[in-house]
Amino acid sequence: MAFSTAQQYTGFLITLPSIMILSRLLTPSEVGVYSVSITFVNIVHMLRDMGTSEYLVQLKEVDNDSARSAFTINLIIAWILALTLFFISPWLATFFNEAGIEPVLKILSLTFLVLPIGSIINAMLVREMQFGLRYKINVTQLLVQNGLTIALAWYGFSYYSPAWGAVAGMTATALGCLYWASEYRIRGLSLKQWRAVTDFGVKKTFETVSKQLGAAAPDFVIGRMLGMAQVGLFSRGQGLPRMFRQNIVGAIGAVSYSAYARHYREGGDPAELYLHKITLVTGLAWAFLGFASLFAYPIMMIFFGNQWVEAVPILRFMAVFAAISMSIVQYETLLTAIGRPGMAAIVTVIRQGLVIACLVAAATVSINVVAMALVPTAFVSLVVTLAFLSVYTTITPGRYLRAIKPSACIAVCALVPAAAMRWIYPPGPEAIWGPCFAGGLLWLAGYMLGMRYFDHPLWQEIKPVLAKLQPQRQRASTQG
Known part of the structure; x- marks a missing residue:
């Protein structure tokens, strides 16, 4: 609990000043473009995880076949979704009548390529309650992501700034997991337990996607009906x-x-x-x-x-x-x-x-x-x-x-x-x-x-x- 508390409070101390600075560097419309884009990406992330993290945590015993199956399914889905997100980005930009959504989504699709590495290792750390390791990994990710975002926004990169910051943060998470938590790294691929993983995962994914849709609904509805500037105002509110x-x-x-x-x-x-x-x-x-x-x-x-x-x-x-x-x-x-x-x-x-x-x-x-x-x-x-x-x-x-x-x-x-x-x-x-x-x-x-x-x-x-x-x-x- 101590490391979990330290992680959340440290995250708050890093995130709040970052948002205060970015609020003075980006306009409501620029914030709205990124907000709609990242909200859509977060929904896709729910599909990518397929409940594999929770599956590993709730198992009474985790053997090599279960861990490898969870990782393999996660990897396959993540890379398919990365390509899907990349190619449907023009359509989404047209739907919201905002050209900036297309390049932002294409940048954010890169996060799916490295996500499975950090996702499964993090699940094992949660299962074993290794919150000290998670603290180091997550704080590193926050520092990298927010630091790069602010630097790019300062030099006028507009809504591209948080997008590239997210890619850098996800890369830092994957590298941190491999460096600090290498003993929990999944070695090898397997689909032997794919039925058990997907049976649990389908139910869990349905729940998490439904929840994320509710959280995303304000950005989508406001963006479609009232415009990106209103999304930015709602995001700050x-x-x-x-x-x-x-x-x-x-x-x-x-x-x-x-x-x-x-x-x-x-x-x-x-x-x-x-x-x-x-x-x-x-x-x-x-x-x-x-x-x-x-x-x-x-x-x-x-x-x-x-x-x-x-x-x-x-x-x-x-x-x-x-x-x-x-x-x-x-x-x-x-x-x-x-x-x-x-x-x-x-x-x-x-x-x-x-x-x-x-x-x-x-x-x-x-x-x-x-x-x-x-x-x-x-x-x-x-x-x-x-x-x-x-x-x-x-x-x-x-x-x-x-x-x-x-x-x-x-x-x-x-x-x-x-x-x-x-x-x-x-x-x-x-x-x-x-x-x-x-x-x-x-x-x-x-x-x-x-x-x-x-x-x-x-x-x-x-x-x-x-x-x-x-x-x-x-x-x-x-x-x-």
Whole structure:
């Protein structure tokens, strides 16, 4: 858990400054072109993986035939998809009426050539819980990818900058896996276990593609109906909530699948682990995203600059959407770990179907209505998911409510004083730093007091750190 947490926090510290710099180097239209392109590529990546990573993690025993079969299937599919993506890129550019999509997709298709190497080795590292090795590999990838992207954007390479950065980052991942994790490298090709791999993979791929389609739907729908500049604005508006989910909350969820699968293999109840994770996730997400919604204007101005002012209402609504969505995060991981990938796929299809229907209807009005409409959609999705979990796991509505109650309490403690400060000292063009700083101080004080008073599980994680710091303060005071 320590290395997983370090990886996510390090990723946040690398990614956030990079996005802040790129937001001042690229226009909303340029960001929109890359956003639509990478979103499509991410969906294709789901097809490429074919569930092979999860297949290796959940197996009780991994023999050479299973590992080689997973790698071989991954390699074949990846190279076929690379060629497919390369040749259909002109058609996609025509569909979105944006010529820049074609060269960006052709560049990004190169990532599929090296992806299988890193993908399978990473799966083995997750299975063996070798998160220290993953930390080194992933941090190297982030440094290479973001460094090259910024350098190219600085010299005016427009939307080509993040595309070449992605290729460089994927290459760094593959080389890092071969260098630091060579003992987990798959040696040889085989298709002996192709039936077992594909049987699991088809169900898992259906679920992951459905999930990715839901995540991709805003970019596709907005890009087709409203244009690339609007995609860029939406991308920045949801950027902070998305980054929070990937780099901060991900620290808690990164080890989940391997932990659930191991607990299930040993005859335990992974639902208990899942509910504990939900308590930790909501303890972080609700308070943070609530603050982001309250102070959307100064946050957007400070982090991304004046050219993104139209994204302020989008951030306000998307922060609330993300907070609700994270209230039942990674349900599919739990269902897959207990051997129900098909059920995970059904839940995901229902959830993403709701999102897509909402987007198509709202995009006929405006981009702000799109963001607003996603909030009630997230709540309905939460109720649907909880209903399925109550049938196929030991999670009941009562157990779930008890798990999130401590997080609701500390969110209230943090957000009420911050909201009061916003009312007393409202942010505006002439008041950006002051209200945000004052509200942030009150938010932090309320958050820490709430964690301690309600004895939130997050406080149990913090107490050992504070206990270690106390003797250091005492020694420093004595020496002074």
